[in-house]
Amino acid sequence: MAQASEQVLTVAQMRAAEEALIAAGETIDSLMQRAGERAAEWIWRIAAGRPVTVLCGPGNNGGDGYVIAETLRRRGLLVTIVAPLEPRTGAARRARAAYGGEIAARGKGGVFVDCLFGSGLARPLGAELASMVGELARTHSYRIAIDLPSGVASDDGALLNEDIPRYDVTLALGAWKFAHWSMPAMAIMGQRRLVPIGLGEAGADARLLARPRFAAPAIDAHKYTRGLVTVVGGPISGASQLACEGAIRAGAGTVRLAADKLHPAASADIVLKDMALPEVLADERTGAVLVGPGLGLDERARARLRDVLHAGRPTVVDADALRLIDPAGLEAFSAPLVLTPHEGELAQLAKCFAIEPEGKFDRARTLARATGAVIIAKGPDTVIAAPDGHAVLAPSASSWLAVAGSGDVLAGIVASRLAATGDPLRAACEGHWLHGEAARRCGAMFTASELARAVGDAYAAAL
Numbered sequence: 001m002a003q004a005s006e007q008v009l010t011v012a013q014m015r016a017a018e019e020a021l022i023a024a025g026e027t028i029d030s031l032m033q034r035a036g037e038r039a040a041e042w043i044w045r046i047a048a049g050r051p052v053t054v055l056c057g058p059g060n061n062g063g064d065g066y067v068i069a070e071t072l073r074r075r076g077l078l079v080t081i082v083a084p085l086e087p088r089t090g091a092a093r094r095a096r097a098a099y100g101g102e103i104a105a106r107g108k109g110g111v112f113v114d115c116l117f118g119s120g121l122a123r124p125l126g127a128e129l130a131s132m133v134g135e136l137a138r139t140h141s142y143r144i145a146i147d148l149p150s151g152v153a154s155d156d157g158a159l160l161n162e163d164i165p166r167y168d169v170t171l172a173l174g175a176w177k178f179a180h181w182s183m184p185a186m187a188i189m190g191q192r193r194l195v196p197i198g199l200g201e202a203g204a205d206a207r208l209l210a211r212p213r214f215a216a217p218a219i220d221a222h223k224y225t226r227g228l229v230t231v232v233g234g235p236i237s238g239a240s241q242l243a244c245e246g247a248i249r250a251g252a253g254t255v256r257l258a259a260d261k262l263h264p265a266a267s268a269d270i271v272l273k274d275m276a277l278p279e280v281l282a283d284e285r286t287g288a289v290l291v292g293p294g295l296g297l298d299e300r301a302r303a304r305l306r307d308v309l310h311a312g313r314p315t316v317v318d319a320d321a322l323r324l325i326d327p328a329g330l331e332a333f334s335a336p337l338v339l340t341p342h343e344g345e346l347a348q349l350a351k352c353f354a355i356e357p358e359g360k361f362d363r364a365r366t367l368a369r370a371t372g373a374v375i376i377a378k379g380p381d382t383v384i385a386a387p388d389g390h391a392v393l394a395p396s397a398s399s400w401l402a403v404a405g406s407g408d409v410l411a412g413i414v415a416s417r418l419a420a421t422g423d424p425l426r427a428a429c430e431g432h433w434l435h436g437e438a439a440r441r442c443g444a445m446f447t448a449s450e451l452a453r454a455v456g457d458a459y460a461a462a463l
């Protein structure tokens with residue numbers, strides 16, 4: 001079960017969680033006090049004596065702002081509140097009444113704390129408010145958003161206004177919201193930190209990716225019990241080579257390449273199987289098959305994909321094969337399945353499988369249901385969605401991953417985890433984590449081959 005700190009909530013789920021706390025004896029005021037004081041603790045450290053300007057809105061996000069301002073003022077900071085709208089909720093009014101400091105028309109520089117709107121934002125900011133936020137952001141040297149930057153839609157991370165400033169830090173109150181881990185909003189939030197307020201498990205079906213725990217092979221392990229991966233090759237042998245290199249370092253004991261020949265740079269660890277594909281796939285020890293990297297889009301590619309689906313082994317479908325797969329091809333397929341589309345492939349799959357929702361999260365989740373596959377919808381805001389509705393938000397560790405071939409490496413890693421575990425959701429999560437950790441270890445400017453070589457160290461780090 002997900003830890004409460006890993007759950008990602010919609011606004012409706014957040015409200016329900018808040019109501020559960022209230023039913024257990026809390027009040028909105030006590031929650032606001034706690035949220036505000038704990039956020040103020042962060043701001044105190046960040047401000048390091050600089051003046052603080054808090055922009056307060058009409059709702060409870062504004063209420064948090066009054067609590068923050070009063071807490072910092074009592075600790076001796078120079079605090080100014082800018083309040084273009086009067087508080088409208090009871091808790092916000094009471095928080096304002098308890099504030100004993102200055103309310104002014106503009107800030108004094110230093111740290112800007114945005115408490116204009118949080119999860120209750122219902123529409124774009126009017127021009128006056130938007131320009132006030134922009135002006136405060138420009139005239140302060142450090143910018144902190146409380147719960148969410150004003151102008152961000154909590155449930156999907158859309159930016160409702162055009163010129164929302166970039167923040168240095170965003171403090172999520174109580175629980176993560178979807179916007180904290182979705183593009184484009186996450187790109188303007190700076191560092192994100194969770195401020196706990198005592199919210200328990202809220203029955204969320206989305207959570208953040210957690211660090212996996214691997215184990216050394218069992219004492220009686222052999223190369224096949226650790227997992228046998230078959231990578232189905234095609235005309236672009238470099239792509240399947242990269243997938244094999246990822247796979248061999250991600251836990252599987254044996255990696256085979258079903259192709260006519262090896263790539264010239266292939267390592268000796270990759271076992272070439274150059275007989276007919278159905279014959280290779282007939283090996284009962286096969287733990288996972290990867291099809292797609294370097295496959296091509298021609299008739300032969302179609303035939304090889306058909307062979308793979310006909311074999312009915314646990315399968316990862318990536319790259320070219322995502323362009324060839326369709327509902328008819330999956331009709332008789334019942335083994336564990338993982339699809340790894342990037343943005344463009346996801347859009348094409350949505351069309352092919354008549355998936356209506358357009359947002360990345362809903363699209364991935366609906367596609368998972370429709371195909372019975374675990375979907376890894378890739379990108380900086382990767383979403384992993386399972387057919388039962390569970391989803392994992394898995395932001396990529398490094399934008400240096402935007403390099404040709406890094407997806408092939410991921411596909412190989414995921415196939416390796418699928419062969420090792422037999423569980424497609426677990427394989428997707430562990431594989432994505434290994435990929436991100438390998439990227440982190442590579443630092444800046446790496447190639448896909450270098451990424452694949454770092455997977456072993458990433459694996460060792462989670463033993």
Ligand SMILES: NC(=O)C1=CN([C@@H]2O[C@H](COP(=O)(O)OP(=O)(O)OC[C@H]3O[C@@H](n4cnc5c(N)ncnc54)[C@H](OP(=O)(O)O)[C@@H]3O)[C@@H](O)[C@H]2O)[C@@H](O)CC1
Pocket residue numbers: 014015017018031032035057058059060061062063064088089116117118119120121122123124125126146147148173174197
């Ligand atoms: N959940 C919890 O456990 C806890 C939550 N907490 C805090 O509460 C925050 C959510 O509070 P909230 O629901 O009051 O919403 P919030 O974002 O302050 O604004 C709503 C107000 O703004 C108005 N409004 C909206 N859009 C507008 C626009 N474009 N332009 C102008 N007005 C606009 C809207 O009015 P209306 O849409 O009705 O016209 C309404 O009056 C959450 O982010 C967190 O900070 C914590 O205190 C601790 C516990």
Ligand SMILES: Nc1ncnc2c1ncn2[C@@H]1O[C@H](COP(=O)(O)OP(=O)(O)O)[C@@H](O)[C@H]1O
Pocket residue numbers: 319342378379380382396397398399400401402403404405406407408409410435
């Ligand atoms: N800007 C980015 N930030 C983080 N991760 C990224 C970024 N761009 C790409 N990635 C990751 O790198 C991989 C690229 O996969 P893909 O687009 O299939 O590449 P290719 O087909 O060239 O191998 C995915 O895992 C994706 O999530």
Ligand SMILES: [K+]
Pocket residue numbers: 061114115116117118145146147148149150
């Ligand atoms: K805010």
